[in-house]
Amino acid sequence: MNPRPNSDLNFKLERLPKPLQERFRLLYEPNQSKAPEGRLEIDAIHQGDATELLPRIEPNSVALSVWSPPYFVGKDYEAHLSFDDWRALLEKVIALHYPILEPGGFLVINIADILVFRDSEMPRIQAEAVNRKKNPVTLEDVTRAMQEHPEYNRYQLAKLLGCSEQTIDRRLHGNNIRGGKHEAQTRVKIVGGLIEEWALAAGLYPYDRRIWVKDAAWENSRWASLSYRAVDEFEYLYFFWKPGITKYDRNRLTPVEWRDWGSRGVWEFPSVRANNDHEAKFPLELPSRVIRLLTDANDLVLDCFMGSGTTAVAALQLGRHYIGIELAGEYVELARHRIKKEALIHAARPPESSS
Ligand SMILES: C[S@@+](CC[C@H](N)C(=O)[O-])C[C@H]1O[C@@H](n2cnc3c(N)ncnc32)[C@H](O)[C@@H]1O
Numbered sequence: 001m002n003p004r005p006n007s008d009l010n011f012k013l014e015r016l017p018k019p020l021q022e023r024f025r026l027l028y029e030p031n032q033s034k035a036p037e038g039r040l041e042i043d044a045i046h047q048g049d050a051t052e053l054l055p056r057i058e059p060n061s062v063a064l065s066v067w068s069p070p071y072f073v074g075k076d077y078e079a080h081l082s083f084d085d086w087r088a089l090l091e092k093v094i095a096l097h098y099p100i101l102e103p104g105g106f107l108v109i110n111i112a113d114i115l116v117f118r119d120s121e122m123p124r125i126q127a128e129a130v131n132r133k134k135n136p137v138t139l140e141d142v143t144r145a146m147q148e149h150p151e152y153n154r155y156q157l158a159k160l161l162g163c164s165e166q167t168i169d170r171r172l173h174g175n176n177i178r179g180g181k182h183e184a185q186t187r188v189k190i191v192g193g194l195i196e197e198w199a200l201a202a203g204l205y206p207y208d209r210r211i212w213v214k215d216a217a218w219e220n221s222r223w224a225s226l227s228y229r230a231v232d233e234f235e236y237l238y239f240f241w242k243p244g245i246t247k248y249d250r251n252r253l254t255p256v257e258w259r260d261w262g263s264r265g266v267w268e269f270p271s272v273r274a275n276n277d278h279e280a281k282f283p284l285e286l287p288s289r290v291i292r293l294l295t296d297a298n299d300l301v302l303d304c305f306m307g308s309g310t311t312a313v314a315a316l317q318l319g320r321h322y323i324g325i326e327l328a329g330e331y332v333e334l335a336r337h338r339i340k341k342e343a344l345i346h347a348a349r350p351p352e353s354s355s
Contacts, residue, residue, distance in 0.1 A: 020243070042300060045312065045324035045339070047332045050304040051089065053325045054096040062100050062323075063299035066290045066311055068110040068282050069093070072189075075279050077328055087194065093304060094195070094240075095202040100302070103244020106294050107204055109195060110212070110282060112235040117189035124185060137163045139171045188229075195238055204240035212237060212286060213268040237267075237290070252292060262293060277334055278308040287314040295320055309335025313342045 013021050040046055040056045070078035072086045081089065097107050145157050158165040196206055216233040253262045261267055267289065272281040287310055291301055297319040303311035306324035308331060315322035316339065326332045 016243075040323055040325075042321050042323055045306060045309065045326060045332055045335045047326060047329060049327055050325050051092045051096065054093065054100060054304055057100040057302070057323060059099045060102050061300055062097075062302045063102050063105050063295045063320075064108065064291060065097055065101065065106070065302040065304065066108040066110070066287050067303045067305045068280070068307075069305045071112055071280075072114050073112075073116070077279065077331075090195070091198045091201075094198045094204070098202045098204060098242065101204075101242040103242055104246035105242050105244070106207065107199070107240040107242075108290050108294070109238045109240070110235060110286060111191055111195065111238070112232070113191055114189035115229075115232055116186045118184040119187050120184040122185035122187055135163045135167050137161050137167055137171065142168055142171045192236060192238065199238075199240045204242055206238065207241040208239035209265075210237040210239075211235070211266050213266060214271040237286075239294075247296070249296070252296075261289060278331060281308050281310055284310055284314055287311040288318065291315060291318050291320060306335050307331050309338040312339050316342045316346050 037056060039058055040053060046053055069090055070081065070086065072078060072081065072083060078086070094107070094109075101107060141161055142157065145160055146152070149156070149160065152160065154165045154168040158168050161168070192209070199206065212235045214233060214235060216231050218231055250258070267286075269283060269285045272283050275281060287301075287303070291311075291314055295301060298321065300321045300323065301311060301315045302323045302325075304325040306312065306326040309324065312322045312324050312335060324335055326335060
């Protein structure tokens with residue numbers, strides 16, 4: 001069931017260039033092939049892998065898909081994924097959006113760069129934190145001691161010079177050795193280019209990009225005091241568009257809202273403070289803004305990494321339909337619980353409040 005059939009947008013296949021007509025014909029014409037295990041119900045949270053459940057959504061039915069996937073930053077729910085698995089998951093999920101989005105509809109991905117990405121190929125950082133170099137032992141001291149005691153290992157040299165064995169290593173090799181282990185260096189992994197590549201390959205066009213400025217994560221920053229890197233304090237919103245007719249309606253927001261955030265590239269609002277029931281919830285404000293900007297009442301909104309149900313709650317509050325997909329049973333329960341609570345509040349509210 002498509003809550004807002006495309007016919008009301010007067011889309012005409014013949015108005016597209018010939019090669020595109022062929023590409024879109026299957027999507028626009030009725031009687032598309034049946035999903036193998038039946039369609040996913042609307043206004044429900046479905047437990048399962050997004051890559052398996054997305055093909056069960058009715059083609060051309062989703063006005064907006066907005067989600068925040070695993071970021072590959074070591075959260076519990078992504079611990080089973082290697083970097084290649086993570087790439088394959090996102091690439092496939094993006095590709096699976098093309099058939100299910102309404103023509104003219106949007107996919108909005110909230111994601112961040114990977115700030116501590118292990119790279120075994122990366123050259124070792126040679127510089128030392130000068131402020132921390134308290135031990136006066138120099139390379140010359142170590143070299144002299146080695147000449148005088150060629151049979152000494154680094155532990156014996158350390159004892160002789162009154163320093164740690166790491167200091168001996170650092171003086172000799174100029175690198176960061178912790179507990180005698182050589183760890184891979186870490187760098188920033190920029191994800192925007194990957195996402196863009198996968199979306200274009202799927203037939204979705206980059207339409208816009210915004211930045212969400214969140215709370216600065218001082219307490220999580222492993223490097224703030226040890227390098228020149230900035231603390232983690234923003235994420236991206238990448239907007240992709242499926243070709244088709246897109247309605248442009250300035251009445252979706254008030255003039256003040258257009259000025260304050262609708263037309264702004266930087267959105268600033270706090271992170272979720274209580275992550276006690278889910279590790280990585282986004283704030284309700286995030287999907288609410290995207291939904292208000294890009295959809296109308298009764299449109300269908302999808303989140304295929306639903307987590308605690310934030311997108312569904314936003315959709316309910318704004319009078320949109322939703323479909324949620326989530327892998328972890330405990331989060332499915334959590335999302336259903338939040339939605340139940342919200343539905344009760346929504347039912348008790350006067351009808352005018354959705355816009
Ligand atoms: C960043 S969290 C999303 C949080 C959500 N926006 C919220 O506000 O609660 C990503 C979610 O994707 C789920 N997930 C991971 N792999 C998945 C997959 N293959 N299919 C569906 N969900 C998956 C995780 O369990 C996690 O809850």
